[in-house]
Amino acid sequence: MGVSVSQKPPKVLAAEVAARTLEKALASASAASPGASAGTGPFTVADAATKSGLPLDDAERGLTHLVHEYRGHLRVSDDGDLLHLFPTGFTKPWETRDAITSALAALMKGVSGAARFLVRAWLTIAILGYVGIFLALLIGLTLARQGNDRDGIPFGSILGAVFRVLADALFWTFHPFSPLAIDPYYGGRTFRPTPVAERDKVPFYEKVNRFVFGPTPPEEDALATERLILAEIRAGKGRIGVADVMRVTGLSRFEADQRMARLMLDYDGDVHVTDSGAIVYRFAAIRKTAESTTPPRPATPAWTRAKELAPLTGNGTGTNILVAALNGFNLLMATFALSTNLTLARVANLFMIARHPDLDIAPLGYDGVPLVLGLVPLVFSLVLFALPIGRAILRPQQERAVAKEKGRLAVLREALAHAKNRTTAAEDALRAAYARAAGHAPSDADLTAAVVSFGGDVDLDAAEHPKTRVAPGVEGSPVKYRFVDLEAEAEALEDERALAPEAEAKVAPIVFSSEH
Secondary structure, eight states: OOOOOOOOOOOOOOHHHHHHHHHHHHHHHHHHSTTOOTTOOOBOHHHHHHHHOOOHHHHHHHHHHHHHHTTOEEEEOTTOOEEEEOTTTTOOTHHHHHHHHHHHHHHHHHHHHHHHHHHHHHHHHHHHHHHHHHHHHHHHHHHHHTTOOTTSOOHHHHHHHHHHHHHHHHHHHHOTTSTTSOOGGGTTOOSOSSOHHHHTTSOHHHHHHHHHHOOOOOOOOTTHHHHHHHHHHHHTTTEEOHHHHHHHHOOOHHHHHHHHHHHHHHTTOEEEEOTTSOEEEEOHHHHOOOSOSSOOOOOOOGGGSOOOOOOSSOSOHHHHHHHHHHHHHHHHHHHHHHHTTOOHHHHHHHHHHHHOTTSOOOOOOOOSOOIIIIIHHHHHHHHHHHHHHHHHHHHHHHHHHHHHHHHHHHHHHHHHHHHHHTEEEEHHHHHHHHHHHHSSOOOHHHHHHHHHHTTOEEOSOGGGOTTOEEOTTOTTOSOEEEOHHHHHHHHHHHHHHHHOOGGGGOOOOOOOOTTO
């Protein structure tokens, strides 16, 4: 009489629990091997299961978790075996560095925010305040003295020159016949990037802040990149490769690999290695949708969203002239105060002499360095001019960095196109694409760095690769590049997406609703 023994299905461990079990087992096994570093690997899923005693499914989930947690890497053998490698073992040497970097970044952000808040108010108050003080001083002394320049200080002449400068600044800023002003009745001809309707909405203190520090950069959306990748996953029927991540983010292949390790953990993904050795990431859970049956649209490629260099100030030309004129007036008056020893005590003495010319009041002699009316506004005004001048000097370097990034993304676009068509990419074609995007030809180092970062390598002999075709019109190019991994991935993704069941994206029929 036979006896049947029923067994309960094995309990599926959570990825975190499996990872902790694997971490302990793999580290102990590696440490027991002479000359081995603790937990560096590489490990297959079978290695992990054997050393830990976990079922294969749990071992696979645990390894995936560990790759994300310890910034590991994946390798694929010629037979399609997946190997998990941990260059730093089960340690996190980057934590101290990242913590210091994050702390410094947070500190700098806080200090910068507080400084901008204080400086924005202080700049405007100081500029306008000193303008008011100096004007009041000139007007008061001129009226009090009534032309009696007994102390040898030509206040009347200075006052006339000041009013002339300010009047010219106001004319060139706001007068409708000024070529720097906008007039909607004459077609809006202007040299300023900001129309009057928009400019008037910007407070004056913000214009001063822009003049000194440049326009405030928009706050970056921390999840913007995540949404782009998820949109690409949906558009690709839940199947995605590293090339897709590179296309929508502009990341290098190494960075895209790291991003995919984290996405697999966060969005319940898994890895599939094809017979050709290509890695395809599956995210069936991301496809489920209650929206319309319209196929999801792919995310826009990174080269269409390349960042542009922000304007130097973001203000109109007239606004910059006005701020510069006000600050220049303060600089001029501060220099005059220093040259004439115009301390607060001496100002009071001069007022007394001017108001009582009949009294024998002796002019006050040297009374120290004039701080309030001389040194402070002088340094303040010089700094306000030095900062925008410094930013203008650094602007060519920033322009080169922006151009370099545009060129790098152009190389990525060409690399993905050639990988999809399984053609070699001629160096001349890549140089031309870089030059069109960046505005100048790349250096050999920049081009090589871009190609290598996207997984390219020199194709020494195209004849050895019968499946690879040479792109038309590039036969004469001396150097050709091939993106082998991207080619295999593109072909594998086509097959994977063709076989992806549409039921993954459909919600089952509704059997209950709280609406009724």
